[in-house]
Amino acid sequence: MNKILLSWLIAACTLVVISYGGLFLGIRFFPGLFVEYNNPLFNSDGSRNVLFYTHAFVISFALSWFWEKFKGSIQGSVVMRGLQLGFIYSIIALLPVMWITFSSLDITVFTVSSWFLYGLAQAIIAGLVFAKVNP
Amino acid sequence: MKCTNTVWIAVLFLSTSSFVLPDQPGDNGLIKKWVVSKNSSLSVNGSTNINKFSCVIPAYNQIDTLTLRKNRNDTDVLLSGTIALSISSFDCHNSGMTKQLRKTLNEKQFPLLHIRFLSLNKIPVLTTKAEPITGFVEIEIAGISKRVEVQYQITQDDQRNIHLLGFHKINFSDFNLEPPQKLGGMIKTKDQLGVDFQLNMKAMD
Numbered sequence: 572m573n574k575i576l577l578s579w580l581i582a583a584c585t586l587v588v589i590s591y592g593g594l595f596l597g598i599r600f601f602p603g604l605f606v607e608y609n610n611p612l613f614n615s616d617g618s619r620n621v622l623f624y625t626h627a628f629v630i631s632f633a634l635s636w637f638w639e640k641f642k643g644s645i646q647g648s649v650v651m652r653g654l655q656l657g658f659i660y661s662i663i664a665l666l667p668v669m670w671i672t673f674s675s676l677d678i679t680v681f682t683v684s685s686w687f688l689y690g691l692a693q694a695i696i697a698g699l700v701f702a703k704v705n706p
Numbered sequence: 707m708k709c710t711n712t713v714w715i716a717v718l719f720l721s722t723s724s725f726v727l728p729d730q731p732g733d734n735g736l737i738k739k740w741v742v743s744k745n746s747s748l749s750v751n752g753s754t755n756i757n758k759f760s761c762v763i764p765a766y767n768q769i770d771t772l773t774l775r776k777n778r779n780d781t782d783v784l785l786s787g788t789i790a791l792s793i794s795s796f797d798c799h800n801s802g803m804t805k806q807l808r809k810t811l812n813e814k815q816f817p818l819l820h821i822r823f824l825s826l827n828k829i830p831v832l833t834t835k836a837e838p839i840t841g842f843v844e845i846e847i848a849g850i851s852k853r854v855e856v857q858y859q860i861t862q863d864d865q866r867n868i869h870l871l872g873f874h875k876i877n878f879s880d881f882n883l884e885p886p887q888k889l890g891g892m893i894k895t896k897d898q899l900g901v902d903f904q905l906n907m908k909a910m911d
Binding site: 607620 | 806889
C-alpha cells in the first residue's frame with residue numbers, strides 16, 4: 572500500500588514538473604503553436620485553474636491503480652515497462668477520447684495530435700516511475 | 707387677471723425659448739454638422755503573451771451626424787453625436803480570436819459599443835494637412851461608460867470628405883471586464899487595448 576501511495580506521489584510530482592514545465596517552455600519558445608487556445612472553447616476566466624493544475628495527480632492516481640492491477644503482465648526492463656504502460660494507456664484511453672474530441676469540437680488535427688502525444692509522454696513517464704518504485 | 711396672463715406668457719416664452727436657444731448660438735456662434743459615412747471603421751489592437759491581435763469593424767453600417775457647436779463665450783467646442791457599433795461586427799482575422807473578443811466584451815448582454823462625442827479643444831481648420839486636435843468622448847463597453855480624452859487628426863480631402871482619425875488606449879479593467887487567460891493562466895491577454903477609429907464624414911450645408 573505504501574509503495575502504491577509513494578509511486579503515485581512521485582509520479583504526480585514528476586509530472587507536475589515535466590508537464591507544466593514543458594508547457595511553460597513550449598509557450599515561451601514556440602508561441603505560435605498555442606494561438607489556437609485563444610478561443611472561447613477553452614476556459615478563460617481562471618475558474619478552473621485548480622482543476623488544470625491537479626491533472627497530474629489525477630492521471631498519476633489512475634495509472635498507479637492500473638499499474639498495481641496489471642504490473643505482472645507488463646514485463647521487461649524499466650524503460651520497456653514504462654513504454655508499454657504509455658502505449659497501453661494511449662490505445663485504451665487516449666485514442667478513443669481524442670477521436671470523439673476531434674469529432675465534436677472545433678479544433679485542428681495539430682491540436683488533438685499534440686494532446687495525444689502529451690498524454691502518451693505523461694503515461695510513459697509515470698510508467699518509468701512505477702517500474703522503478705513499485706516493480 | 708391681466709397681470710396673471712402676462713406672467714403666463716412670460717413663462718411660456720422662457721420655457722419654449724430654452725429648447726430653441728442651444729441650436730441658435732449668439733453672435734459669432736457656430737454650428738457645423740458632419741454626416742458620418744458608411745465606410746468609417748474602428749479597430750481594437752491588443753496582445754497576449756503569445757501573439758498580437760487586431761480586431762476590426764471594417765465598415766460602419768449606419769449614417770449618423772456629429773454636430774459641432776461653439777458659442778461666443780465658450781472656450782471649448784461642443785461636439786454631439788453617438789456612434790453605436792455592433793460587437794458582432796468585429797473581425798479578428800481568426801475565428802477563435804473573434805469569438806473570444808465577442809465573449810470577453812459580453813456580446814450577448816451588451817451587443818453594442820457606443821462612442822459618444824462630447825467636445826473638441828478647438829474648431830478644426832479643415833485642410834489636406836492633418837491637424838492634431840484633442841477632444842473628450844464617452845466610451846461605453848459592456849454597459850460601463852468611461853469619459854476619456856482622445857487624440858485626433860483631422861483632414862479634408864479634395865472631394866471635401868472630412869477624415870477624423872482618433873486614437874486612445876483603454877483597459878479591459880476600466881469596463882469591469884477580465885482579460886481572458888488560458889491553460890491555467892499560462893496564456894494571458896494584456897489588460898491594455900488600443901482603439902483606433904476613422905470616421906469619414908461630409909459637412910452638411
